[in-house]
Amino acid sequence: MDRFKHHFTDANVIIAFLISWDSAFERSSRYFAEIVCHRHTSSRVYYECKGVIEGRRRLLLNFISEFYNNIDTISEKGWNPENNIEKFVSSYIRRLEDKKNKIAVRQFSRVVMDDMKALLLGSARYRDFLTKVVNSFKFILNELDSKCNSSENSIIKRHDICSKAYTNLNHYSEKEDKLMRIINYHPDILVLLDSYYLRKKIIKDDIAFITFDNEHILKNKLEIEKILPGIHVLSP
Amino acid sequence: MGSMDYSPGQYRILKFLILKIFNIKGKRAKISKRAVHKIIFKITQEATNENFKKAAPFYWYKYGPFSELVETALDDLLLSEALTEVRVSEDATLLALTDMGKELCIKMYEELDMDVIPESEIKILKNMVRKANLFKFDKYVKEIYDNYAPYRFMNIYKFGFLPTFEKYVHRRVVEGQSSLFPKQEIEEIEYLLYECEANLPKDRLFKSFNESFSNYATTLSRCLEAEKSYENLSIALELAKDIWLTFAGGVRIFAHDEYYKNKIVYWREQFLIDCLSLNQKIRKFSDMVMKNWKPQSLKVSEREKKILSAALIDYAL
Numbered sequence: 001m002d003r004f005k006h007h008f009t010d011a012n013v014i015i016a017f018l019i020s021w022d023s024a025f026e027r028s029s030r031y032f033a034e035i036v037c038h039r040h041t042s043s044r045v046y047y048e049c050k051g052v053i054e055g056r057r058r059l060l061l062n063f064i065s066e067f068y069n070n071i072d073t074i075s076e077k078g079w080n081p082e083n084n085i086e087k088f089v090s091s092y093i094r095r096l097e098d099k100k101n102k103i104a105v106r107q108f109s110r111v112v113m114d115d116m117k118a119l120l121l122g123s124a125r126y127r128d129f130l131t132k133v134v135n136s137f138k139f140i141l142n143e144l145d146s147k148c149n150s151s152e153n154s155i156i157k158r159h160d161i162c163s164k165a166y167t168n169l170n171h172y173s174e175k176e177d178k179l180m181r182i183i184n185y186h187p188d189i190l191v192l193l194d195s196y197y198l199r200k201k202i203i204k205d206d207i208a209f210i211t212f213d214n215e216h217i218l219k220n221k222l223e224i225e226k227i228l229p230g231i232h233v234l235s236p
Numbered sequence: 237m238g239s240m241d242y243s244p245g246q247y248r249i250l251k252f253l254i255l256k257i258f259n260i261k262g263k264r265a266k267i268s269k270r271a272v273h274k275i276i277f278k279i280t281q282e283a284t285n286e287n288f289k290k291a292a293p294f295y296w297y298k299y300g301p302f303s304e305l306v307e308t309a310l311d312d313l314l315l316s317e318a319l320t321e322v323r324v325s326e327d328a329t330l331l332a333l334t335d336m337g338k339e340l341c342i343k344m345y346e347e348l349d350m351d352v353i354p355e356s357e358i359k360i361l362k363n364m365v366r367k368a369n370l371f372k373f374d375k376y377v378k379e380i381y382d383n384y385a386p387y388r389f390m391n392i393y394k395f396g397f398l399p400t401f402e403k404y405v406h407r408r409v410v411e412g413q414s415s416l417f418p419k420q421e422i423e424e425i426e427y428l429l430y431e432c433e434a435n436l437p438k439d440r441l442f443k444s445f446n447e448s449f450s451n452y453a454t455t456l457s458r459c460l461e462a463e464k465s466y467e468n469l470s471i472a473l474e475l476a477k478d479i480w481l482t483f484a485g486g487v488r489i490f491a492h493d494e495y496y497k498n499k500i501v502y503w504r505e506q507f508l509i510d511c512l513s514l515n516q517k518i519r520k521f522s523d524m525v526m527k528n529w530k531p532q533s534l535k536v537s538e539r540e541k542k543i544l545s546a547a548l549i550d551y552a553l
Contacts, residue, residue, distance in 0.1 A: 015551055022549070054447070054450035054453075055450070057433070057547075058436060058446060060543075061433055062435070065434035103549070107545075108543065111543055130427070130434070132539075133543060134426070139535075139536045142534050145529065146531030
C-alpha cells in the first residue's frame with residue numbers, strides 16, 4: 001500500500017475513519033495514522049457518506065419519536081419497563097425492511113436503553129432526548145465536512161469535477177459495461193470510474209482504491225484492475 | 237369514499253350542501269372557496285347521514301383536503317348566480333349567497349326526498365356548520381389536520397415549523413431586528429425541524445423526498461448557527477415553502493378517495509419530477525451555505541460516541 005502516493009478512499013473507509021474511536025475500526029484508524037499519502041475522493045462518495053449519516057439520523061429519530069408517541073400503550077404492557085421497551089424495539093425492527101437498518105436500531109436501542117426507560121417513567125423529556133441524538137449527528141457531519149472537502153489541505157481531498165454519468169463519455173462507457181458484467185451494482189461502478197477519471201485527468205499517476213467493500217469490489221480485484229489500468233484495489 | 241362512481245344525485249346534494257352552508261351562516265356571510273372545501277370535508281367525515289358522507293370525494297393537497305367536485309359545484313353556482321364573488325381586498329375575493337341562491341336552496345330542499353335527508357339531519361348539519369368559526373378559521377383547519385391528516389409530519393410542518401421559521405426570518409431579514417432570546421428561538425426552530433424529520437412518511441415513493449428533506453435539515457441547522465446569513469435565510473424560507481408544495485404532490489397519491497384512482501399514474505410521475513427539482517434546489521442551497529461554512533470545534537461525549545457507533549457500525553464494517 002505504501003508504494004502508492006495517491007489513494008482514493010471509498011465511502012465505507014471514510015465513515016469508519018469518522019468513528020475511529022471505536023475499536024472495531026482499528027484497521028481504518030491505523031491506515032489513516034500510518035500510511036502517508038495524498039488521499040482523494042469524489043463528490044459522489046462525499047454525498048454517499050452524507051446520505052448514509054442523514055439516513056441513519058432519520059431512522060433513529062423516527063424510532064424515538066414512535067416510541068414516545070406510543071408511550072402509553074407501551075407502558076401498559078407489563079410491570080417491567082425493560083421488557084416493555086424490548087417488546088417495542090422488536091416490533092419496530094420487524095417492520096423494517098432493510099437488514100442494515102434493523103442492526104442499527106437494535107444497537108442504538110441498547111445504547112439508549114436508560115434514556116428510553118427514563119422517558120417511559122416520566123423522568124426525562126422527549127425533547128432533550130431528541131436533541132441529544134441530533135447533536136451526535138451534528139458532530140459527525142461536522143467531522144465529515146472538516147475532514148473531507150475541496151480545499152488543498154483537507155485530509156481527504158474531495159474532487160468535484162468527476163462526470164455525473166459515464167454512459168456518454170467515450171472510452172468510459174465501454175469500461176462501464178465491462179464493470180457491469182462483473183459487479184452488477186451501478187453505484188459502486190460509478191465510484192470506481194470516478195477514481196479512474198481522476199487518475200486520467202488530475203492525478204496522472206497510479207492510484208490505490210481503498211475500500212472495505214468485499215461483496216462488490218475486493219473480491220473482483222483482479223478483473224477491476226484489468227479494466228481500469230492504473231487503479232489498484234486494496235483494503236485498508 | 238369507497239367508489240369511483242359519482243351520480244348526478246350526489247352532485248345535487250353537494251350543491252344543496254354548499255348553498256345550505258351559506259344559508260346557515262347568514263345572508264351577510266362571506267366565505268372563501270378554501271373554507272367551503274374544509275367545511276364540506278368535515279361534513280363528509282362526521283355526518284351520520286350516508287348522503288352527506290358521499291357528497292364529495294376528496295384528496296389531500298396543498299391546503300389540506302381538496303375536492304375537484306366542490307370546485308366545479310362552486311363554479312356552477314357562480315355561473316347560475318346563486319353565489320356571487322365579493323372583492324374584499326386587492327388580491328382576495330370571497331363568496332356570498334344571492335337572493336336567487338337562497339330561493340334555489342329552499343327549492344332544492346323541497347325537491348329532495350325526505351328519506352334522503354330527513355329534517356333531523358338538517359339540524360345536525362346546522363350545528364356542524366355553526367361550529368366552523370369563519371373568524372378563527374385557521375383553528376378549524378388545524379383541527380382538521382389534527383384529526384384527519386394522513387401523516388403526522390403534516391401537522392408539525394404546517395402548524396409548527398413553517399410559521400415559527402417564517403416569523404423568525406421575517407423579523408430578522410425584513411424588519412432587521414435581532415431576537416431577545418436568539419438561542420431559544422433557534423433551538424425551537426431546530427427542534428420542530430428535526431421533529432418533522434422524525435415523522436417523514438416511510439413509503440418508498442417518498443425516498444427521494446426524504447433524502448432532500450434531511451439535506452435541507454442539515455443545511456438549515458448550519459445556516460441558523462452562522463451569523464449574518466440573512467440572504468441564506470430568505471432562500472431557506474422559500475425552499476421550506478417549496479418542500480411543502482412538493483410534499484403535497486406526494487401525499488395525494490396515498491390519501492385520496494377512490495374517485496380519483498385514474499389520476500394516480502399522472503400524480504406519481506409529477507411527484508417524481510418535482511422531487512428531482514427539489515433535490516437540485518436543496519443541493520444548490522447546501523453548496524452555497526457550505527462555501528462560507530467553517531468547521532466548528534464541537535465536542536462529543538462518550539455517550540454520543542456510542543450512539544454514533546451504533547448508528548453507523550454496520551455501514552463501515
